[in-house]
Structures are given as C-alpha cells and as structure tokens.
Amino acid sequence: MVESAETGTFAKAVGDLKKLLGDSGWKEGSDVAMYLDDPRGRFKGRSNLVALPKNVSEVSEIVKICSEYKLPLIPYGGGTGVVAGQLSIDNSDLVVVSLERMNKVREISAENSTLVAEAGCILANLKAAAQEKGLIFPLGMASEGSCRIGGNLATNAGGIQVLRHGNARDLCVGIEAVLPDGSIFSELAPLRKNNTGYDLRHLLIGSEGTLGIITAATLTLKPVPQETVTLFAAIQSPSTAVNLLGKLRNDLGDSVDAIELMSDLGIQLVNRHLADTVFPLGETSPWYLLIEFCGSTGLREEVEQAIMRHFESGIISDVVIAESEAQRLALWRLREETPEANRREGAICSSDTSVPIGRIEEFIARVGANLEAIQPGLRVNSYGHIGDGNIHHNVFPPEGTSKADYVEQSPDNIEAVRMAINEATNDCNGSISAEHGIGRLKTNDLSRFADPAKLSVMKKIKKALDPDNIMNPGALFDR
Ligand SMILES: Cc1cc2nc3c(=O)[nH]c(=O)nc-3n(C[C@H](O)[C@H](O)[C@H](O)COP(=O)(O)OP(=O)(O)OC[C@H]3O[C@@H](n4cnc5c(N)ncnc54)[C@H](O)[C@@H]3O)c2cc1C
Known part of the structure; x- marks a missing residue:
C-alpha cells in the first residue's frame, strides 16, 4: 500500500502523474471539492488528487x-x-480520474445508426448531437444534464425508456477501455454480431469502475418518432397497471x-412541495399511470x-391526454419532481429495487x-418504472414527525426499514439494485443477497484482471 500524502510512495506517484499530465491536467487542494x-x-468523498486526462493514451x-x-x-x-x-x-491517498476533458462525439453514422462518443x-x-442528425439516443433520466456516458455504461444505467429500448447495456455495441495493467482494449466497430469469445464489453458495462476505465463507446441510435402521445x-x-400494460401492448x-x-401519496407530495405543479384530473384515485407512446403518423388516433x-x-377510471407540448411537460413534471418532493418531505429511506412484473402488487403489499x-404509521410512496418491475419505495416518518426528530428518536429503524425492503425484494425473487448499482452503499447487501456462485466468480474475475486491487477498491466488494 501507499505511504502518507506528504512523503514516500504517494508523493512520488503524484509527482510522476503531474509530470505526465502537465499543469492543466490535474487538480488538488480546494479545487477537488466538487x-x-x-x-x-449522505457521504463525503476524499481524494488528494484529481487527474484530468485528455486522451486514451494519457489514461493508459x-x-x-x-x-x-x-x-x-x-x-x-x-x-x-x-x-x-x-x-x-x-x-x-488515491487519484480520482475524471473523464470530463474527453467529451467529444467522435463520429455519427446515419448508415449504421451509431454514434461513437468519448x-x-x-x-x-x-x-442533442444525435438529434441534429435526425436520430435519437433513447436513454433518459433526470440526471442527464450532468451524468456522462462512461458513468452511464459503468453503472448500466436505466431510466424511463428501458421498457422499449433497453438499458445502457442494450444500447452499446462497442467499447474502448483502459484495463488495470494500463493496456488499451478497443472494440469500437459498429458490429451487431460479434461472437468471438468472452465479451469484455459486457464485463465492463455495469462493473462500476472496478475492472477498467471506459474511455469511449459505440452507441446505437433510433429513428425520431413521428408522433408522441x-x-x-x-x-x-x-396489478391493474400491469394488466393495462399487457392490453396496450396487444393494442x-x-x-x-x-x-x-x-401513488396518490406521491402526487400529493409533489403538489404540496412544488408550488407550480397541477393535479390534472377531477378526482383523486389510489394510483395513477403516466404513459407515453411514440410511433408513426396516426398513432394519436389509435x-x-x-x-x-x-x-x-x-x-x-379517469384520463387526460396532453394536447400540447406544454401540457406534456406539465404531466412529466409530476413524475420527474417526485424525488425532490420525497426529499423535501423527509424520506428516511429511498430504495431502488426490481421484481418480476407479475409480482409487483405482492411486492408493494409485502413492503x-x-x-x-x-x-x-410509517408512510411509503411506492412508484417507478412499472414495465421494468423497478419500484422505488420512499419511506417517511409518521405524519407530524420530522425526519431530523425521527432519526434522533429511532435511529435503529432507519436500517430496519432498508432491510425490510430488501427482504421483501428477496422474497419476491427480485434484485436489491435495479438501476443504480452497488457502489459502496450496498456492498453488504450484495454479500448477503447475491447468488454465492455468482459472487465467487465476480471476485475471481476481479482478482484476475486487477490483482493489486487498484481499480476503485471498496466499490462492489469490501476491500
Ligand atoms: C436526480 C437523479 C436522477 C437519476 N435518475 C436515474 C435513473 O432514472 N436511472 C438510473 O439508472 N440512474 C439514475 N440516477 C443515478 C446516476 O445518474 C446514474 O447512475 C449515472 O449513470 C451515473 O453517471 P455519472 O457519469 O454521473 O457517473 P459517476 O457518478 O461519476 O460514477 C458512477 C460509477 O461509475 C464509475 N465510472 C464513472 N465513469 C467511468 C468510466 N469512464 N469508466 C469506468 N467507470 C466509470 C464510477 O467509478 C462509479 O463507480 C439518477 C441520479 C440523480 C442524481
């Protein structure tokens, strides 16, 4: 292991890195706070140095x-x-390697319907770059103004369009990455078929930075829909929602x-905490669905x-169909402001779990x-991407108790609530991380709920590719 920040190996390594990267290629001190x-x-990170490589050779x-x-x-x-x-x-005593300077779209091919991005x-x-060429990249989430495609692939991000277009993994046909020994792996050709042994692309996607640094990717694009409803x-x-989804897909x-x-609680919280949001129906109901359809001309009538x-x-029992883009955006705000409304209400737990869609009703009841x-008296707002079985449960103290008071009075209940949701997920044959990953937050949960054979193979792969455990140690597995 490295020695202290002031002397010894860490200082020598930092010296070598600064020399490699030049004055504009690194940050330290108060500049790394962001x-x-x-x-x-919930957490505060630590690092004495941020490296800012400008190309794949520097990453290597x-x-x-x-x-x-x-x-x-x-x-x-x-x-x-x-x-x-x-x-x-x-x-x-570690280096954060930020890919922010490697931010170019290297090429867009309308013929292949692909885009190569750093x-x-x-x-x-x-x-936006895809849209300029009359195509779309259908990965959508509220963080899209800040998250970067390398992070999206490293976490195999999901979002609102997974039902139709799949998650980040399904939208990626090629990867370039630097492996833990510094070698550059490059398979960026836009191939839909490539059966040549183990697929390193799929190993790197979802590996959360523990097996290598993704430096570029070839992504699949789709046509712009002619009509959106x-x-x-x-x-x-x-269960009515799941039934309706099946019928709509048939139709x-x-x-x-x-x-x-x-949920009705979720809509109430959005209306309570975000002043300019409007409840669009005449009467309330226990549950609601926001549905968006995309397709060719004539779709609205169908x-x-x-x-x-x-x-x-x-x-x-009631429905409103958006008549304008402004109305469409107002409907979407009800969904997109849900995390913020949960935060303002004082959620003591925010889960990210998935179950087979046929078990969603049972799952919510078990939770x-x-x-x-x-x-x-604990209150729960259950909501999410129902077509993917990805239900988020946000839990709040009983009405009238603030989060701060509850955390002080009942600290043990916070972990008990988290585990209660994990147990219900496991009982319904679900996943304790649907789209956010494991990171450092859920390493114990992974050890407890993952299939033992899978966990054992994961550890062997990590050891084989990164024997010195330099790539994001502490993520996915305990150190
Ligand atoms: C408001 C909000 C809404 C969100 N909505 C969604 C949602 O709907 N669906 C969803 O899936 N997620 C969602 N997220 C979570 C988050 O946006 C995603 O996980 C996203 O993919 C992270 O990308 P990032 O670039 O910010 O990665 P970071 O946060 O920087 O990193 C995430 C992980 O990826 C690794 N990593 C980053 N870049 C690379 C790279 N180039 N090579 C290798 N490893 C790398 C990091 O080491 C870390 O382990 C949301 C987050 C917020 C704050």
Missing part, C-alpha cells in the same frame, strides 16, 4: 503509474451516482415508450381509441406489511 460531493448529501499512462506504485484510483464521470461508487469514503460526453449533449390515467391498483405493439406508476375502450371497460411491523 468531486467529493454525494448528490443525496495514468493507470500504468498507478499500477507501478499500487496507487488506488477511482474513475469519475458526472458524479451523479447515488450509491457512492465514485466517492472514496475512508482514504485520501466517455466524458454529457448524456444530454450526446442526445402522453397521458395521465387514474387506476385502482398496481399498439411496442409503441409504449414509458409507463410510470405513481391511442385514443384504445384508451376509450379501457375507460369504458372500467380499467381506467407495507414489513414496515407496519417495524412501526405503524
């Missing part, structure tokens, strides 16, 4: 120096990860682009006919029962 923040404010040289001195490094994208994968909590390209910029509907239960094929479940049928049969057993 790389140490957690978006949810950085990794070779780290490998020589056995100096830990953390790959860093936009810093929007919510499981502390990008933050060193307990050690400052890892530091901000997701929203990459989407957005609606907000009242329904009675999560309209794969034009269902997004389907978001929201959607209206299908929705009318499901209204008449009683599956939907409710488990919480009731901890303390009657």
